[in-house]
Amino acid sequence: MSEQGSSDTYEENERVLVHHQGKIYEAKVLKVEHTDTNNKRKRNTLYLIHYQGWKDKYDEWIDSSKMLKLNEKNKELQRKPLSSLKKKPNNNINQQHQQQQQQQQQHHSEESDDGRPTPTPSPSTAGTSTTTTTSTTSTSSTKRKRVDASVQESQRLDLSLPETLRKTLIDDWVFITNDKSLVALPRNPTVSDILDTFQQQHQHLEHVKQFADGIESYFNKALGVMLLYKFERPQFGEMVKLHPNKPMSEIYGAEHLLRLFVKLPDLLTLTELEDKTSVVLSKATEELIKYVEKNASTFFLKEYAPVTTYYSRLAN
Structure with a gap:
């Protein structure tokens, strides 16, 4: 932009x-x-x-x-x-x-799937036009929503991306939305490759295999729904056609996995987790983020691929 x-x-x-x-x-x-x-x-x-x-x-x-x-x-x-x-x-x-x-x-x-955190400021800080009747009838539902939001907030996975990965997210955004270029697919290493090597090198982590499998499952389900820019959707459709029996975690790489890290706290808030499970998940996710940061020079592309005029018309 x-x-x-x-x-x-x-x-x-x-x-x-x-x-x-x-x-x-x-x-x-x-x-x-x-x-x-x-x-x-x-x-x-x-x-x-x-x-x-x-x-x-x-x-x-x-x-x-x-x-x-x-x-x-x-x-x-x-x-x-x-x-x-x-x-x-x-x-x-x-x-x-x-x-x-x-x-x-x-x-x-x-x-909305731009891979960046989206704040949800309270409506109470901005001007709104409501009637007394609407205010009265919505009081009970508002209280319920507040309680639900409070519970969700307490269960929210608190993740913080290091500055280097935040910068990578910005570059990713600029490459696609400004320069109108794409991540060349299939990637090497893929999301599946990254999670496999992470699992092999972090056997000391509790339930590391289940964690890696879970992240890969989340990625495959979230990619087409919330991890793509509009400009990338024709490319995604082409990948699905070319590889109908292949999970997208074996096509896409670190660029889109990084976007998942941003969305992950919101995704997991929708899942009821026990306290112990939440602690294990939080520790494993932090280790995965550190692993991706440590290997950023080999995991992330330095340049994205230009697109044809036909693709640009298709995407816009």
Whole structure:
């Protein structure tokens, strides 16, 4: 993505407003990263955002198209209900706000599988329009949801990717969404190869075989659902046609396994785990992440493959 949505630039430690899932939230810029593209006249700037009042695990990299300067005019946008914004199509600021909302909603519906953590800020921090009746009838269900969310949060696997792998995720995103290039398939080593060698070298870990088999199973089930960019889907469809009886863990490699690490805590939250199982799983996952980081130079591609004009038309 390029900075087409906004000409503003932001600095580290600057407080900003961020569009997320149709609402606007207050955040802070933690880091600024400039990334070159194949087009020498274009330079992308990415911002590591921390949502105020939320844990660090919800931090994410975004571009300036989702960001607004923190000033009174933009804070007014944050306070207004969405319906009132739609009633003022002639206001340039509101038009930009609506356009950015639509772009973001399209991004989440088509490319929610971008391999990066997606924060879920509380709706209570943004302006909403509700009636007394709706508020009253939804109280009990809201309480139940809060209890369920609290239980899920306590069971959530707490993973932290090292800085080198976070940088790899950013490069992966730029290669595909900006440079319109792809991971050349089949990969060597594959996800299956990586998990096999991990298992062989970590026999001291409790239930390491079951763990490796479980990660591979999660990968095969999650790949087509949440680990692909929209631009990669035609390639995925081709792989399924060419290898109908082969699991995708024997086709794809570390690039897509790394995206699974980001999604794994949310996936496992949906599974009821005993405390002991959760501890074993957490330790084994941390060891696997360390193993992938240690072998990053051989596991990850340094360059992605360019695509044909026909593929570009197909993907877009």
